[in-house]
Amino acid sequence: MDFSYSEKTLTWMKRLKEFMEEVVYPGEKIYAEQLAAAENRFSIPPIMETMKQQAKSAGLWNLFMPDEEYGAGLTNLEYAPLCEMMGRSEIAPEVFNCNAPDTGNMEVLARYGSPEQKEKWLKPLLAGEIRSCFAMTEPEVASSDATNISASIVRDGNHYIINAHKWWSSGAGDPRCKVAILMGKTNPDATRYEQQSMILIPFDTEGVRVERMLPVFGYDDAPHGHAEVTYHNVRVPADHIIWGEGKGFAIAQGRLGPGRIHHCMRLIGAAERALELMCERAKQRVAFGKPLAQQGVIQSWIADSRMEIEQARWLVLNAAYKMDTVGNKAAQKEIAMIKVVAPNVALKVIDRAIQVHGGAGVSDDFPLAKMWSNARTLRLADGPDEVHRRAVARLELQD
Known part of the structure; x- marks a missing residue:
């Protein structure tokens, strides 16, 4: 068990540190000023897209992805000091396309998604062209016990119909949020850990409604935001289920x-x-x-x-x-x-x-x-x- 940083890791750390000092830290003030000046706080400060393109050009992109097909191919141990460095700035993870919940959603699609799901959603997420949210927590139940999740996912021919009330869907306030991964029940009568499934819901689907943005100790976390979202008779094709029923x-x-x-x-x-x-x-x-x-x-x-x-x-x-x-x-x-x-x-x-x-x-x-x-x-x-x-x-x- 050797936790000393390898030459490979040290090289990545040096590159990332230089970029943080030259681009990200100076960009923090500009980002805050542009956000404050915007008519709508849930709009993207132009400096963010500029920094993202700079990071992509510098090869500092998708560093979290262990699969070289999609990212840098770093192990968790190699990525740890880089992720730590990003944690020093609130805006840094997005600059390098290493921000939650997109990272988790990308890993889900990379590991469990169908070829069609990867083409439609994973590719633009990896490119930083769109954002996503993860819809799991519900206000009516103690969601720390995930077996309480009560969202309904019902098969109807070649479609699923979703009815759900979710909150703390981080990223749902972002105007670039185009898809949600929602967890809900497809079979309430199955064994305890096979009742739940995950399904992709395009965020512009009829019946999806952002009810409000939830502040955290008074912070709205714009333009990312944490939303309360309702899904009322939302209909999506059956091929939007991830991996299969009961795999949630x-x-x-x-x-x-x-x-x-x-x-x-x-x-x-x-x-x-x-x-x-x-x-x-x-x-x-x-x-x-x-x-x-x-x-x-x-x-x-x-x-x-x-x-x-x-x-x-x-x-x-x-x-x-x-x-x-x-x-x-x-x-x-x-x-x-x-x-x-x-x-x-x-x-x-x-x-x-x-x-x-x-x-x-x-x-x-x-x-x-x-x-x-x-x-x-x-x-x-x-x-x-x-x-x-x-x-x-x-x-x-x-x-």
Whole structure:
């Protein structure tokens, strides 16, 4: 077990770091200004498409895809430090076409999609020409138990009819969102884990309605957004089902493993940036006759943050190593562990950085408040802490 970065990984890291410094970090302010000036917040700042074309030209595109046919062909262990680097900026993942939920949806289509589904949806997603959303969570049920999902997918000749009420469909607010992957029940009488299926729904299909955008701690996350969406007698061709009826849970397990660890990789990057900002602020500001950096409590926060980030990073790398060597299913304990640890570590580090910044920390002058809201959300997204702790405990007891 060797987590040292290979020459291949170091080369990718150097290229990505240079691009972040030359393009992405300077682009953050322009992106925010263009979004603020737009008449409709759910429109795409022109700088984003410019940066995407630059990233594509630089060969920094679809780095998350382990299959060389579709992406860079990197293992999870090789991709980890790159994804971490992207996590330092809210806009960076999209710049490199490595943003959720598109990454998970692309992996689903690459692994389980038919040739026709790949041609129609995977190709434009890989090219960054369209966006997508993932429709799983429902407001009427405790969706942390996916067997509660009650959306109806009923066969009607050569079509399926879908009736569903979904929310927290991230990306549904984006005007480029052209397709949803929806999870629902095709056979309520089947065995517990064969009731669910996943189906592709073109977002302009009659009966699909975005009811509202859901704010996160007051942030609308435009132009990405998180939507409440209803599907009323939505009719799609039968060939829009992914893999086959009853395969929803199997697809979800294949999709959520990489998605969860990608979130954790990005959280390590967010925590690193927060720690850097904390150190810079502590050295610049003077209180009670000396720089904050010389105050004992601040030094303790800095030390604790460094130790916690390193622990979380090694746990991420261990999970990535296990996924690469024994597969996602066999690595489910390691994935569950880091899915609990990474958001909580990021929250603690970001919170300390906010405290060191004082009033500026909770403003939009620094990225810390937004970073905190994102990290807090990830204690719920892709399964709450409690579900992952339960999984770890059950697997430990089995062992």
